[in-house]
Amino acid sequence: MREVLQNYVDRIPVSGHKPDLADMLDVEANGYLNATYPRIDVSFLAWQKEGLPQFAIFTPEEDIFKIYRGDSRWSGQFHRYCRATCSNKEQWTPVPRVMENHLVGDDLMRRLADRNAESIETVYAGLMAGGVREEVKSIRESQIECGVWITAEVEPKAWTEREVGYEDPLVIISRGDKFWLLGWYDLTAGEDHVLGTMTG
Secondary structure, eight states: OHHHHHHHHHTSOTTSOOOOHHHHHHHHHHHHHHHHSOBBOGGGGGOEETTEESEEEEOSSOOEEEEEEEEEEETTEEEEEEEEEEEOSSOEEEOOHHHHHHHSOHHHHHHHHHTTOSEEEEEOOOOOOHHHHHHHHHHHHTTOOOEEEEEEEOOGGGGTSSSOOOOOOEEEEEETTEEEEEEEOSOOHHHHHHHHHSBO
């Protein structure tokens, strides 16, 4: 796809407006994703149970999800921040900022500070269904630059007791601030509600 679009851009006369290749690729990729998968509103990630996030995010390769808080000094003032990451114990992958902003609002940051907790984390112990695994492989082989996220409903005890099993989740594609539903399997009641109300 990149070569085809580059040829198109290169054939435009010098005197004419030459579209930016990155913009054309972005439009092409988003068009493909819009035609193939339903869009999903990820604001459901702000939902909570007992003051803790109702959903956790993992990648197909990373089974640990962690939300941590910290302090930073900027312009002479301390600022609190929260971050959400996925890990396979060897590397950490930041969650897209839009997803993170829903997950780690000021209320969660205050709760962590009140508990004198630096972080909370949970571990995904589920298995991806074969058909969804094939879809993930297909989207990755398409050369579309995007993230693939496993979004699983979490019971509050899962934030303190590690290796807690989950019902199987929603699988979401991200590109910038846009999100698509790649697939799902064995939904919990909460995930089924998201599927029915947050996709378009």
